[in-house]
Amino acid sequence: MTELVARSINLLLKTAIGAGFGLLAALINYYLFFSLYGNITIHLGEIVAIVCMVKFGLRAGIVASLISTLGLYFAIGNLNYFVLFAFEIVFLYLLVKRGTQLLIADFLFWLFIGLPLTFLIVYFIAGIKGDFLFIVLFKHVVNGILVAAIASIILSFWRSNPDSIDSAIKPKLATQIFSLSIVSITTPSLIVAMILTTNAAEKLERQIELQLVDKARYMANLISNYVMLHQQAVSNVAQLYSLLPDDELANQNLLEQHKTSLPGFISMIVTDKEGNVIQGSPQDIFDANIKSLNKQQNVSDRDYFLRVQESKSNYVSQVFKGRGFGQDPIIALSSPILKNQQFTGIVEGSLNLPNFYDLEEQAYAQDELMLVSDRNNNIIFASAALEQETLTQLIIKKPAMLLSNQISIIELSEKAYLYADWETKEGWTIFVLKKPDIIFRSLSQNVILVSVSLIFLILLFLAVARQFASQITKPLELLVEQFSGNKIMKSASISNISSKEISLLFKSLSEAKRISVEFQKRLSEEVKIKTSQLTLMNNQLKQLATLDGLTQLLNRRSFDEKAVKLLKASTRNQLPLTFAIVDIDDFKRINDSFGHPAGDYCIKFVATQLADIFKRDTDLVSRYGGEEFALILGDGSPVSHKTLLLDFVKRIAESQIVFEQMTISLTVSLGAFTVQNGNKIEYTQLVKNADRLLYQAKDSGRNKAVFGDDS
Incomplete structure (x- = not known):
């Protein structure tokens, strides 16, 4: 548990x-x-x-x-x-x-x-x-x-x-050397390699970022110039219409010539001041639309008419889906026809934005893509590889995985692209995009280089560590083998395979071994002497711990320990046991009259008499403290115990003690309590009972023995 x-x-x-x-x-x-x-x-x-x-x-x-x-x-x-x-x-x-x-x-x-x-x-x-x-x-x-x-x-x-x-x-020394060498070279190598790889990637990113920004700015200017060129063409046609007489055929030819010279226009139209389309190019499509509608086409509701009519200035529309001349995304470029400063209509050209592909092919590298959005963030052009539908909202989404530290990232059709953007004069945003593969390829090359270099370093240090360790461990193993025996080896066998340091080590160890052998001999002899002395001292300490120094009887602590055991044995075996306390009468008088040395002599005299009378194996005698003695009688009957105790009191009373030519008379009082028939009693209670009987003996005149039992 x-x-x-x-x-x-x-x-x-x-x-x-x-x-x-x-x-x-x-x-x-x-x-x-x-x-x-x-x-x-x-x-x-x-x-x-x-x-x-x-x-x-x-x-x-x-x-x-x-x-x-x-x-x-x-x-x-x-x-x-x-x-x-x-x-x-x-x-x-x-x-x-x-x-x-x-x-x-x-x-x-x-x-x-x-x-x-x-x-x-x-x-x-x-x-x-x-x-x-x-x-x-x-x-x-x-x-x-x-x-x-x-x-x-x-x-x-x-x-x-x-x-x-x-x-x-515990690993071998060669393994420890190899491990520490690899750890020491691997940690800084990896850190340096990561720093260099990151720096190289960031340097490449800065180059790519500059390229993308330059290309975006260039494309913004190119597209603005492209739109401006077509706007100027529309303005020129409007001015010609303002100056030329109303010759329908001549004006139609003029319109066709400008439409043909600028293929970016999907169509061009001319209206009167009411917004009715009076001429259009290509003429065949224009005529077909009028025929299908059975009426003249009117654009007075269009922004490119209303804005020009109101401001009498050029206008560039937002991107919208074409009608009549196709359904491609287009922008309307319109200019007013002013005769004598009076508004008489407009010339409008629909610029076909898919023709931006021509600009893209002229300006872009093979791995670069383009996307154009208007002021409302609608896509007006996107490279085919981007898979984006025109005239839909451009959603700028950041990829979950950040693929660059510096260059902006956009996610289109679940593909990530690096990009830079630039705004045109018309408020459009030009995005130039590039796949991040070029950076990944550079990083991959650096990674492979780092891996190969690290593996090479590990193999190199493995070989060096093994060689270095063998130069240390082989001589040490030989030294251990030789010094484990009793014979001293010759240094020649070591110096052949070792360095100067190992040879010096061998000489030092040889001298140390000689000193060690001599020291062990002396130490062995000293240990024998010290062991015998220690045994004697232990015996003396044992006596001091158990015997009273003055009387050589048991001291109180040792007596109590043994007395408890005798009491338990007596109770267990149902045998009688007598506990007695003896006290020297008028002991203070003896010390005061004859001196303390005489008092000590009297104590030793009483101890001698006790040891002489109570000398059976079952008897236990002790100096209990001061002039008091305690004893246990554990063999025989209670009557025999009483007889022995009375004889002891009588012998002391009849004795004449001579100390330094002084005769001293001495008596003792005694209290004894007997436990019979295995009756249980605590040792402390047994002591109290005997002590009580001792005081009865002293109170009744001293020089007496008072007995009691548990019957």
Whole structure:
């Protein structure tokens, strides 16, 4: 039951320790992280969980890991890594417990378990694919190995305790050298590699950002000039109509010539002051529309007519869907026809926006795309690869995965693009877009270079560490083998395979061994002498602990211990037992009259008489304190006990004590209580009964013995 309680307390303690470490790890994951690229971040909270696992066991490590993952969830909103990190803790625990170095164990985990499991999570759950998938996988591997490396550094400064799994197996020196070398080179190498990779990516981003901004600005100017060119053409036609006579055929030819010279126009029309369309180009489509409507077309309700009629100035409309001459998205460019400063109609040209494809082909690289939106954020043009429908609302959506540190990101049709934008004079926004693959490819190349370099460094340090360790361990093993025996080896066999330091070590050890052998001989002799002296002293201490120094009788403590045992034995065997207390009468008078040395002599005299009379194995005699003595008689009948005690009182009274030519008369009083037939009585009560009888003897004149029993 006690073992079960102790085990339960231990489990609760390990859980509490794990929770404490996990809370610290969660805070580190949430607050202390480093951006590698975009929202790909390096989190270091798992360091705390790994240290907790090594120092306090698997349960504490798993608890710490799960809690630390909560901090990761609040930081990046991803719950998919609970299982991954728990697997990592269990895997590391199993390998480290068997003597595998932590960093090597973590490398094996990511190679055989972590990388495949992360691929499944990232590819099938997060939906990340392509080059970016490779970067994310590399980030997790680097994060894991960096965490293990830093944890190894921390553990190297943390003294092992009995519960830690790293104290169970002592690794070889070669393994320790290799581990420390790898940790020392891996940690700074990974940090430097990540910094260089991030800097290279940011440099490339700055170049791409400048290219996109320049291209967006260029395209905004190109499109503005494109619109301005067509607007000027419309204005020129309106001015010609203002100057020329009303010759229908000549005017129609003039309109056709301008329409043909500027293929960006899908159509051009001329109206009268009432908004009735009187001429149009292409003429065949214009005539067909009039024929199908059976009436003259009127545009007096259109903004491009009303605004020009009101302001008598040029007008550029918002984008709208064409009618009559097609259904492509168009903008209307209109100018007033003024004769003698009187408004007589308009010339309007419908600019076909799909012709922006020609501008796109002229200005854009193969991997660049374009999107144009108007003031109302409606799409008026989009490259075909963007799969965006014109005249629909442009929804600016940021991708869940941040793919760049500096360049703006937009998501269209579930695809992410880097982009820059620029506004034209007409209030349109020109978006120049580029897929982020170029950055991913650069990052992937750096990742491959870092991985190959790191593997090469690890293999190089493995070879160097083994060679270096063998130069140290082989001579040391030979030294241990030789010095474990009794013979002293010759230095030649060591110097052939060792360095100068090992040779000096051998000479020092040889001298130390010689001194040690001589010291052991002297120490052995001294130990024998000290042992005999110690035995004698122990015996003396034993006597001092049990005997009274003046009388050599039992002292009170030893007497009480033995008396209790005799009382229990007497009660158990139903045998009579007598307890007596003896007190020297008028002892103060003796000290005052003859001096304290005489008093001590009298005490020793009484002790001698007691030891002489009560000398059976069942008798127990002690100096109980001052001039008092206590004794137990445990053999014979109560009558025989009484006889012996009376004889003792009589002998003392008849004795003449001579001390330094002084004769001293001496008497004693005695109280004795007998327990019969195994009656139970507490030892303290037995003492009280005998003490009460002693005082009765003193009160009745001294030099007497008073007896009592439990009958």
